[in-house]
Amino acid sequence: MPRVDWEHVKRALAFREPARVTEPVASRAAVAAVLRDGDPGLEILFIRRAEHEGDPWSGQMGFPGGRAEPGEDDLFRTAVRETREETGIDLTRDTERLGRLDEVRAMARMRPVDLAITPFVFRHRSRGEAVLSEEVRSLHWLPLDGILAPGAQSTMPYDYQGTTVEFPCLRYDGLVIWGLTYRMFSNFRTLLEAA
Numbered sequence: 001m002p003r004v005d006w007e008h009v010k011r012a013l014a015f016r017e018p019a020r021v022t023e024p025v026a027s028r029a030a031v032a033a034v035l036r037d038g039d040p041g042l043e044i045l046f047i048r049r050a051e052h053e054g055d056p057w058s059g060q061m062g063f064p065g066g067r068a069e070p071g072e073d074d075l076f077r078t079a080v081r082e083t084r085e086e087t088g089i090d091l092t093r094d095t096e097r098l099g100r101l102d103e104v105r106a107m108a109r110m111r112p113v114d115l116a117i118t119p120f121v122f123r124h125r126s127r128g129e130a131v132l133s134e135e136v137r138s139l140h141w142l143p144l145d146g147i148l149a150p151g152a153q154s155t156m157p158y159d160y161q162g163t164t165v166e167f168p169c170l171r172y173d174g175l176v177i178w179g180l181t182y183r184m185f186s187n188f189r190t191l192l193e194a195a
Contacts, residue, residue, distance in 0.1 A: 001193060004042055004144050006123065009035065012188070012195035013099030013121060021103045021116035029117045030079035031065025032091060033101065033188065035144065036124045043141040045124075046177065047086060050137045059137070062181045063119065064089070079120045087139055088131030089124065096123040101187045106180060110160050119184045140175060147172050148189055 002008075034045040051059045066082040068075060080091045098121040106113035130139050146152065147170050154171040156178055157164045169178035170185065177185065 001148060004148065004192060008192060008195060009098060012191040015191050015195050018100045019102040021105050025116045026114040027067055028075060029065060029067045029115055030075040031063035031117060031119050032079040032083045033063050033119050033121045034124050035122065038141060038143060042144040044144050046140045046142060047136045048138045050135055060179060061175055061177045063184065075118045076120055086133050086136050091122055094124065094126040098123055101184055104180060104183055117180065142172055
């Protein structure tokens with residue numbers, strides 16, 4: 001794939017209407033796939049979640065975001081609110097909303113969760129300092145071309161009920177991106193390839 005630029009991203013997101021989770025779910029969530037200009041190309045934001053007992057995604061890499069609050073019908077606002085709460089990044093300033101990716105049905109420990117997640121894609125023009133909440137252990141701006149490269153594709157072992165299962169993942173600079181976030185990013189990669 002040639003180097004990804006802003007026009008490429010916009011074409012990819014306009015390529016087709018994002019899929020929606022059509023079956024009823026108990027709750028909905030939204031995440032923000034935030035892109036910015038970096039050196040030498042576009043960068044995309046990932047967070048490492050803090051370790052919390054009872055959190056099925058504890059310690060994993062992901063996009064900032066979370067569940068909609070009661071009465072919060074606009075999932076775009078959920079993505080903006082959660083990103084500000086988790087990282088201090090204000091997506092209402094110096095930011096362009098570029099589009100959405102396919103909604104995904106959440107999975108945790110190989111089981112479906114009664115939750116649908118909508119990923120929104122943003123172009124962020126500010127390089128201000130992040131302020132991490134207690135929910136976030138670290139923040140990572142990764143080069144988009146680097147994690148799209150074939151060399152970033154990998155697998156990871158996951159122990160499930162006494163059996164080791166190999167899951168697809170991305171590996172970059174010692175980080176492992178798998179599960180829900182890998183599924184969302186793979187949708188983005190598919191759109192970029194199609195565009």
